Amino acid sequence: MVTPVRVVIALCLLAPFVAMLWVGSYAKVDPVFIGIPFFYWYQMLWVPLSAALTVTAYKLWQRDRRGRVAAAPASSGASPKGGASE
Template sequence: MTDRGFGRRQGKAHTSLRPVAAVLVALPVAALIPVPFYNRVSPRVGGIPFFYWYQLSWTVLGGISAWAAYALLKKDECRRNASRGDEEGDWTRGDT
């Protein structure tokens, strides 16, 4: 049986993108937890109180950040596979 070097980095070292993806996922949650921060009426945008448009904007931003986290995780997976010599799952070609 050959030693595949589990637990050790081989070749070119890559910085993991997983912590960045974790921050992107946690950001919308952390922004919506402190309700007293956004529990107010002003400023209004188009007549809509701050309480509502703040939450609605984080719904959109949360979707964007989830997509960005997914893209970073796929890129990180591709990097890890390439560093191991595994050519399967090149996310830029659309293969999974």
């Protein structure tokens, strides 16, 4: 099921791939930052950004799953772990 939260999760996970695969957008020298050409510092900037976006996607996924488990009817017979209740 596609929900707005899942769309945000997908965008968080896809953004680093698109940013790194679109080489033409950062294949240049200027602007130089502390003596480092743009080509290098732009890629290094995406390392912590990718980690932050991945953590954000994970937290959103956890929140989405908790909301779905809480919204599931108690009489469905499913446990929160996804297995059948005894």
